[in-house]
Amino acid sequence: MKRVAIAVILALAAISCRGNSGGSGDGKLTIAVIPKGTSHVFWQMIHGGAEKAAQELGVTVIWRGPLREDDRASQISEIEGFITRGVSGIAIAPLDETALALPVADAQRQKIPVVVFDSGLKGADFVSFVATDNRQGGRMAADHIVKRLNAKGKVMLLRYAEGHDSTTQREEGFLEALAAHKGIEMVSSNQYLGADVEGAVKRGEAILSNYRTPDGGLSLDAIFCVNESTTFALMRVLQDHGWAGKVKFVGFDASDNLIKGLADGHIDALIIQDPVKMGYLAVKTLVGHIKGEKVEKRIDTGVHIATKENMNEPAMKELLKPDLSKWLK
Numbered sequence: 001m002k003r004v005a006i007a008v009i010l011a012l013a014a015i016s017c018r019g020n021s022g023g024s025g026d027g028k029l030t031i032a033v034i035p036k037g038t039s040h041v042f043w044q045m046i047h048g049g050a051e052k053a054a055q056e057l058g059v060t061v062i063w064r065g066p067l068r069e070d071d072r073a074s075q076i077s078e079i080e081g082f083i084t085r086g087v088s089g090i091a092i093a094p095l096d097e098t099a100l101a102l103p104v105a106d107a108q109r110q111k112i113p114v115v116v117f118d119s120g121l122k123g124a125d126f127v128s129f130v131a132t133d134n135r136q137g138g139r140m141a142a143d144h145i146v147k148r149l150n151a152k153g154k155v156m157l158l159r160y161a162e163g164h165d166s167t168t169q170r171e172e173g174f175l176e177a178l179a180a181h182k183g184i185e186m187v188s189s190n191q192y193l194g195a196d197v198e199g200a201v202k203r204g205e206a207i208l209s210n211y212r213t214p215d216g217g218l219s220l221d222a223i224f225c226v227n228e229s230t231t232f233a234l235m236r237v238l239q240d241h242g243w244a245g246k247v248k249f250v251g252f253d254a255s256d257n258l259i260k261g262l263a264d265g266h267i268d269a270l271i272i273q274d275p276v277k278m279g280y281l282a283v284k285t286l287v288g289h290i291k292g293e294k295v296e297k298r299i300d301t302g303v304h305i306a307t308k309e310n311m312n313e314p315a316m317k318e319l320l321k322p323d324l325s326k327w328l329k
Contacts, residue, residue, distance in 0.1 A: 029059040029088040029290060031283055034078050036093045036119065036164075037069035037195075040228050041255040042275050046118070048324035049279025050091070055327065057287050062087065069195040069229075070161060072099045079103040083110050089290055091282040093118035096163040101125070113289050117282040120165035127289045130282045130299045132273045134166045137303040138173025138226070141250045144269050144305060145178075145222045148248050152183035153221030156211075158204065158234060159192045160227050170226045170252060170271075187211070187220065193230040200233035208237060218243050222268075228253035231270070235261050254306070254320045262311055272304045276322050 033050045035043040047063050054061040062082075066074035072095050082090055083106060090107055094100035097120055104114050105125040117130040145155060157174055160167040171189075178184050191207055193200035211219045225231040231251025235258070238244040244266035251258060252271045261267040278301045285295045310316050 029057075029287060030062060031059055031286055032062045032064065032078075032082040032085075032087045032090045033279070033283065034075060034082075034090065034092040035063075035065040036075075036095050037071075038063075038065050038067055040069075040253075042228050042253050042273075044324060044328070045275035045322060046093070046279035046282075048322065048327045049276035049281075050283045051279075051327040052276070053280045053283035053287070057284065059088075059283070059287055061283060066095070069095065069164075072096050072163075075100060076103050079107060083107050083112060087112060089113045089115070089286040091115045091117055091286055094121045094165070095119075097122050097165040098163065113286060115282050115286040115289075117278055118166055120169075128285045128295050128297055128299060130278055130285060131166065131301060132278070132303050133300050134169035134303075135173035135176075137252065137271045137273070138170035138175075139177040140303065140305050141170070141224050141252070141269070141271050142174045142177030144250055144307075145224065145248055146181050146184065148268060149184070149221055151181045154185045154187050154219065155222045155224070156187055156220055157189040158207070158223060158225050158230060159190070160225075160230055161192055161195050167226045174224055174226075193225070193233060195229065197229050197233050200230050201236055204230075204234045204237040205241075208241070208243075216242070218247055220247050222248035222250070224250045226252050228255055228258065231267070232257055235266055239266060256321075259311070259320055262306060262308055265308060268307070270306045270320075272306050272316075272319050274301050274304075274319060276324075277301045 035046055037043055050061050064078050075095050090112055101121055101123045104121060107114050108125045114126045115128050115130060116126045157171060159171055175189060178186060193203050213219050225234050248268045250269045251267055254270055254272055258270060262270055281299055281301060289295050304319060306316055306320060
């Protein structure tokens with residue numbers, strides 16, 4: 001019986017230490033960074049920023065996330081795995097503001113601090129929220145369209161997917177800003193394109209077919225898409241049907257394809273975040289907290305608008321296409 005009791009005590013001690021140490025074998029802090037997905041350029045930029053911080057601070061970053069941005073179960077599984085592993089801290093971009101709240105709270109209870117980045121999470125069981133002011137990004141898109149249309153015309157909002165706080169904020173900010181302009185007619189604001197690009201292309205074609213004019217044009221003056229994948233999908237639809245450049249089209253985020261679309265006049269503007277800065281500050285904030293520093297509960301990483309006129313300015317070029325080779329080998 002004594003042996004059993006000793007074994008139990010040792011096991012409990014190991015569990016207790018797990019939540020407090022969380023270092024790698026070489027004594028470094030180990031930070032798990034969990035994006036919404038790993039396929040889009042935006043997340044590669046986040047990864048670059050996280051590695052930049054890791055190199056500066058002398059910590060180890062473990063980068064793991066779902067392939068698709070609608071795989072909530074995979075994200076939950078990643079958190080659970082990192083809790084079991086006993087990492088020093090977790091930085092996560094929640095796929096769902098509600099579904100990820102409990103796993104994040106579980107990490108905190110195990111004394112593994114969590115920084116939320118990119119997209120919000122219900123509750124307050126995290127150290128800090130590092131993100132773009134997404135509502136402001138939506139307002140900027142609306143203001144640009146109003147200016148281009150001289151405050152008069154038919155406008156469509158195409159949403160991303162339900163449960164994503166970041167894109168919901170963009171959508172709401174866009175609608176709020178347009179509501180002040182009586183000359184703007186919102187013809188559709190409740191249709192979702194989804195996380196999969198090919199599926200978004202098919203849905204985009206089906207939606208826009210309802211606005212085709214007898215001469216093959218579109219009875220729309222402007223369209224807003226709220227993230228990288230839906231912007232790319234709808235640009236393809238506009239290009240395939242000869243509508244590109246004939247309707248004002250504003251998207252969100254950047255990739256090589258979207259930058260080319262902007263240069264070619266197929267995209268009127270892109271609302272740009274600073275994902276490198278976001279990944280960098282998520283890791284830096286988390287490490288600072290672990291070391292006992294006071295950190296801000298909300299950190300705004302900025303939002304910008306890229307147009308054909310300003311896209312080649314040095315500061316904008318760095319935002320559109322940062323050199324990730326400095327941090328990602």
